[in-house]
Structures are given as structure tokens and as C-alpha cells.
Amino acid sequence: xxxxxxxxxNSSVPVITAFILGLLTAVSPCPLATNITAIxxxxxxxxxxxxxxxxGLLYTLGRILTYTVLGFILIPILREGASMFAVQKAVSxxxxxxxxxxxxxxxxxxxxxxxxxxxxxxxxxxYVKKRTKGSWGALFLGILFSLAFCPSSGIFFFGMLIPxxxxxxxxxxxxxxxxxxxGLPVILVAWVLAYSVAGLGKFYNRIQVFEKWFRKxxxxxxxxxxIYYAVMFYL
Numbered sequence: 001x002x003x004x005x006x007x008x009x010n011s012s013v014p015v016i017t018a019f020i021l022g023l024l025t026a027v028s029p030c031p032l033a034t035n036i037t038a039i040x041x042x043x044x045x046x047x048x049x050x051x052x053x054x055x056g057l058l059y060t061l062g063r064i065l066t067y068t069v070l071g072f073i074l075i076p077i078l079r080e081g082a083s084m085f086a087v088q089k090a091v092s093x094x095x096x097x098x099x100x101x102x103x104x105x106x107x108x109x110x111x112x113x114x115x116x117x118x119x120x121x122x123x124x125x126x127y128v129k130k131r132t133k134g135s136w137g138a139l140f141l142g143i144l145f146s147l148a149f150c151p152s153s154g155i156f157f158f159g160m161l162i163p164x165x166x167x168x169x170x171x172x173x174x175x176x177x178x179x180x181x182x183g184l185p186v187i188l189v190a191w192v193l194a195y196s197v198a199g200l201g202k203f204y205n206r207i208q209v210f211e212k213w214f215r216k217x218x219x220x221x222x223x224x225x226x227i228y229y230a231v232m233f234y235l
Contacts, residue, residue: 014164018174021156022181030150030232031182037103037225038141039189040218049194055138056190060183062142064176067157071165071175074158078166099148103226111219142183148229 008020025031042055149157161178165171 014168014171014174015177017164018161018177019181021161022178023184025153025156025178026182026185028150028152028156030148030229031145031153033225033228034099034145034148035183035186037221038138038145038186039193040221041141042138042186042190043193043218053187053190053194056183056187056194058138059142059186059190060180062139062144063146063183064142064179066143066146067175067179067182068172070157071162071172074162075166075171078162099144100226100230102144103222103229107219107222107226111216111223146179146182150232 008017008024011017011020026035038059042052042059157178161174165174168174
């Protein structure tokens with residue numbers, strides 16, 4: 001953390017500054033909790049090593065999409081002289097409202113604690129597990145988690161990155177660099193899971209048993225992080 005801070009203070013290159021801001025965001029307490037949750041979600045598909053790594057990339061792509069869209073919206077606004085504080089408050093509020101209940105609900109469904117039978121639509125834990133097993137689930141998590149702005153990540157993005165982007169001619173690319181850095185830990189761990197842990201599991205022929213219990217652990221992780229965010233944001 002201190003090492004990254006020193007690089008940030010001495011950096012005069014906008015791209016490097018954006019990348020360091022992204023890394024600082026990734027290791028901050030709140031974003032770190034979401035990244036750990038994402039790693040658990042991505043790692044649950046232990047039987048398919050390629051899917052693990054691809055989903056790690058798609059999770060980061062979700063973050064890139066969100067921060068890029070926010071950049072294209074906020075940079076022109078800031079260049080017109082608008083106050084960034086009001087924008088930060090509005091975006092953070094909506095992200096905080098969504099993330100806690102969604103994490104808890106997804107975790108409950110993955111544990112099969114609740115089954116809903118609606119005419120022509122069957123929603124239960126198995127359905128959710130199948131739907132979230134693919135690429136859309138990782139992409140959705142990247143989008144959702146990038147909207148969960150805590151005080152530290154809000155300062156890095158709204159207070160430092162966006163003003164820097166507004167001041168630079170090619171500033172629209174800086175949120176992309178920032179997003180890649182925020183998802184970099186997930187990509188690295190996904191690579192390790194895909195090409196080290198997954199291979200070890202296959203060697204011992206214990207994947208199915210491991211996957212069964214790991215899915216439950218991931219579901220509990222979702223609920224725990226959802227409760228953590230609920231306590232932080234609502235109490």
C-alpha cells in the first residue's frame with residue numbers, strides 16, 4: 001500500500017497514475033471484499049479450467065464497461081464545470097442500495113434455501129446455479145461490484161481519476177486503464193485456479209466432491225459479504 005502510494009505521488013504520467021489508482025482501489029477494504037467474492041464465484045467452476053480464466057477476464061470486462069460508461073458521462077460534465085460531489089453521491093447511493101440485497105438473494109438461491117414456483121417460470125437454486133455458471137454471471141458481477149463505491153474507492157475514482165481524465169486530451173481511456181487494474185487481482189487468481197489448482201484437483205479425481213462443497217462455500221461467501229455491505233451502508 002505504501003509502495004503504491006509513493007509511486008502515485010511521484011507519477012507524472014496519466015496512464016500510470018490511473019493504473020496505480022486502480023490497484024489502490026483493488027486492495028482497499030470494500031473493493032477487496034467484492035474481489036474475494038468474485039474469485040469465489042469464478043473458482044466454483046473448478047471442473048473447467050478454461051472457463052475459470054475466461055470468467056476472470058469477463059469479470060474485469062464488466063468493470064471496464066461500467067467505468068468507461070461512467071467516464072463518458074462524467075468527463076464532459078466535469079469539463080462544463082459541474083460539481084463532482086453531487087454526482088459521486090448519487091452513483092454511490094444507487095450502487096450501495098443494489099449490492100447488499102442482490103448478494104444475499106443470490107447466495108440464498110445457490111444454497112437452495114428458497115424455491116419459487118411462478119407460472120411458466122421456475123426459479124430455484126439449481127436454476128440460478130446454471131444461469132450464473134456461465135459467462136453472463138461473471139460479467140454481471142463485474143458490473144455490479146464496480147458500482148459499489150466505498151469512501152476510499154469513491155475518492156480514487158470520482159475525486160482523482162475523473163478530474164485527471166477531464167484534464168487530459170485522451171482522458172476517456174484512463175477509466176479503462178483504471179478498470180483493468182481493479183480487476184487485475186481477480187485475473188491473476190483466476191489464472192492460478194485455472195492452471196494450477198484445477199489441474200491438481202483433476203489429478204486426484206476429487207473435482208465433483210470438491211465442487212459440491214465449494215459451491216456452498218461460495219454461496220455463504222455471497223451472503224456474508226452482502227450482510228457486510230448491508231451493515232456498512234444501512235446502519
